[in-house]
Amino acid sequence: MLTATEAKLLDALEPRAAQEGVEIVTVEVAGARKAPTIRVYVDHPDGVSFDVLSSSQAWINDIMDEIDPFPGAYTLEVSSPGIDRPLRTxxxxxxxxxxxxxxxxxxxxxxxxxxxxxxxxxxxxxxxxxxxxxxxxxxxxxxxxxxxxxxxxxxx
Structure with missing residues (x-):
């Protein structure tokens, strides 16, 4: 279901997500190769509030800076899974x-x-x-x- 790059990003994020009490539902990489968009869908047992999204965005961004998955420009989006929730596992x-x-x-x-x-x-x-x-x-x-x-x- 995931590409090799998406699986690598998921593996890098899941340990920290467990520490933060959130689930990484899935990771998507879309758009142009030179400036892709990385979408990370998070879920929380109490629902995905603005605070959950904001704190998740911060630590996910830190991890992305460390691993630098796409040298150069990329866009990071952190979101709830929404009404059409992806199913992966x-x-x-x-x-x-x-x-x-x-x-x-x-x-x-x-x-x-x-x-x-x-x-x-x-x-x-x-x-x-x-x-x-x-x-x-x-x-x-x-x-x-x-x-x-x-x-x-x-x-x-």
Whole structure:
């Protein structure tokens, strides 16, 4: 799911995140090679407040300065995962069981690589998704990208 660069950045950030009591949901590197944008999505057990974002931005920036992942210019963005929360780990897929999710696989599974359905958790190394009344097992290591499909109830 992560590129080698994204995995390297995640590995550099996770020990400090644990000390700070935040979770690094995922890291994305996007944009031009000469001046990319590094997006770090953080979560906190009590929710992501402005204070959590502000303090996370500070220590993440310090680590980025130390490792200098892209000599020259880059933009650092630190954000909450938002309503369409990315899913990366087995724990993420298990925690959000019951939610609607969109999943893209690196290679086709059963003739397709785009899936949308209800997360039913994990079984072994497979993400279980209920799609159109069918139970589908997608190998976690074959998932390219996945996220919760956020919904808003305007009737409440």
């Amino acid at each position: 087995a724990e993420h897929f298990a925690r959000f069981a019951g939610e609607q999710a969109a999943v893209k696989t690196a290679a086709p599974v059963g003739g397709r690589s785009s899936w949308t359905g209800e997360l039913a958790g994990m079984e072994g190394g497979d993400v279980i998704l209920l799609v159109d009344g069918e139970r589908v097992a997608l190998p976690l290591e074959g998932i390219k990208r996945a996220h919760v499909k956020g919904t808003i109830d305007f009737g409440s």
